Amino acid sequence: MEKTRVEPKTLPGFMELLPNDQIRFNEIKEKIQKSYEKFGFLPLDTPIIESAEVLLAKAGGETEKQIYRFNKGENDLALRFDLTVPLAKYVSEYYGELSFPFKRYQIGKVYRGEKAQAGRFREFYQCDIDIIGDGNLSIMHDAEIPSVIYTTFRNLGFEDFTICINNRKILNGMFEALDLSEKSADILRIIDKIEKIGKENVIKELKEIEVKEDKIDTIIKFLEIDGTSDEKIESLNKLGISTETFKQGVNELQTVIKQIRVCKVPEKNFKVDLSIARGLDYYTGTVYETFLNQYKKLGSVCSGGRYESLAEYYTDKKLPGVGISIGLSRFFYQIDKENILKNENKSISKVLVISMNEEQIGYALDVATTLRNANINTEVFLEDKKIKSKFKYADKLNIPYVAVIGEDEMKTNTVTLKNMESGDQKSLLLDEVIKEIK
């Protein structure tokens, strides 16, 4: 019977990997997970589908347009577009059953119907941690987050990266002090251009929106703050700004920097950066961005910060939090493209057991069972192919050892173990094989 065939095509914007890349991807995902668990974050796995009403309680504008939303029967449904809204729902829904501070990680897929382009995905993994307080949340949690980032990226094999830290209260407090809060959006837009247009043009544009000269003076002094993290904090204290918000921001930043050192994050891996995260309005205190120093063009690979209120759309409980997120799919795509973590060959199996002839297949299965019981991932080549094809299979799958079994091996209860990288081979008893491979 002739079948009508459909072309087997994965949708654009959806990452789908070949096995070797999938193994690499999973290794990174698992390292992130283990790093998060090292700090005691609890796992969470919320549904991918939520009621649209719940999921879009807060959303609006661009986000809403990107959302996968649809009806099933009478239900108005949507796919989660981040892991923060599901967390807000979860904490509100199970509030009475959770212990606070509630520390959770979630690693899962989220969905955004963005315009598909290289490195932009419509389905992608986010790896989030958040710490949620019940009413209050100590600044010490903000101080521990960089230690999580540091541990995670070290475990991933990176050394040369910088965690940039700022506090939103500093800029807000300065605008308050200068009585410029109303104009803050315009001012931010202008000062963000300083590297492009230069100091003189910034001053000119600030004048154009009627910022007084003495205030421009303070702003420029702020923008010119430089030096080590400690020097920057000292300079902030010398700006002569005395609003509560500003002082709080500087104090918090100082506490965070102090405790990062206690957590033994090396000086080269963090710094105060007063220019980061000016644009976001979700964060209210500490903010983080993380850069691979040799690949700055990748942008921040791990960002986050402190927020006043996680779930105000679901509950009247005050739930402040601090968290970070790694956009894993995009990150993997980038480091793969730039060959940053070396595009290594990976294998699930440690050994491929090969029999010379059909007669030895039973013994091959027997050998494999013994190796598996010794906790060695082992595969048996069970197809009736030429010996060359069998070796080729091991080679293509990057399996590091091949255990060859012929008539002689079967008689003597041995195998001929070939190291596929060095090409060495020797006749060994099973105990010796286990030792050799481990």
Place this chain on the structure above:
Amino acid sequence: MEKTRVEPKTLPGFMELLPNDQIRFNEIKEKIQKSYEKFGFLPLDTPIIESAEVLLAKAGGETEKQIYRFNKGENDLALRFDLTVPLAKYVSEYYGELSFPFKRYQIGKVYRGEKAQAGRFREFYQCDIDIIGDGNLSIMHDAEIPSVIYTTFRNLGFEDFTICINNRKILNGMFEALDLSEKSADILRIIDKIEKIGKENVIKELKEIEVKEDKIDTIIKFLEIDGTSDEKIESLNKLGISTETFKQGVNELQTVIKQIRVCKVPEKNFKVDLSIARGLDYYTGTVYETFLNQYKKLGSVCSGGRYESLAEYYTDKKLPGVGISIGLSRFFYQIDKENILKNENKSISKVLVISMNEEQIGYALDVATTLRNANINTEVFLEDKKIKSKFKYADKLNIPYVAVIGEDEMKTNTVTLKNMESGDQKSLLLDEVIKEIK
């Protein structure tokens, strides 16, 4: 500003767990994954959204009604309802880049808009393995699958379970021999009722659909086959049926049983069961079902079999396969409800570090860093709460050790380590803490 609040509700039919249960769920998921990897299956992670045309190439009837299907822009999309169709797509799409036999596992969520009821989920995990051949696939793969099932359920902590094995060709071959293939659906419907209605009524009903007496005789003889696995195979050989299909089926079954023993699966954990999987028309050879003997009412917890053709809707390549699946969400729900694997308290953190006062928080972070570097999951209680609340937190999260730090401990570079289960506590140096906990 007053917010309009939305009730935070998870949709019915969507599993969402509290942290302790989530830890248990993840442990089971990871054990299944590690078991699959022990046999060299490669990981796969296909998108949850596929083009409806691709996903529904084969579907029809009940399945199609349950599918989450929707438009986004001009695209007709659907959520995967199993992991087999995505595998068929994947193997067809990347055929040239894969090595055969292609062995993959996939553990992921699938979606079916079923009527929500206890233990039935609309979003649920499936844990699949499949081995796909290019043109041919040796029966030896069918023989190794029970070893995967055995290893998996042993790793999950089960002992008393039975893998039931049959071969579709046996029944098909018998119907061919009796020239009853046309009536096979009706006959199957009748003989499936034998335990309920008894032998005499089966005979009566078979007569009613005009099956001749000598043929009924053979069918009844077949149904009455009993004994050990080997005795059943012997009885099959004695039925006097000589069609190629029948003989192949018996031979394949015999080979599978022989090799299961080579793979050291104990006799009590498998058996030939000629009554299983009569109903499915997807499978064409070996079929498997797995039962927990003390909880038969759960139904089969791991099923699968051999199929002729994985991807005929996508490719003209002949791709035979054999595989099994565990419906993890339902399985977890069931074993949880029946308290089968003991509803244990679990924890991510091994230690909670507690400081008596704010002054020791720095030292507490320092201690935690040292423990984490020794590969111990460690949490610091950073909120300014009474000491009793801090212990209560450890207790609620089932954290097995609390390291208390006060003025004295800080001076002497020690901690007071309390074993939360026994209540014992002792003053220890950090090296000793690490030893104690490990």
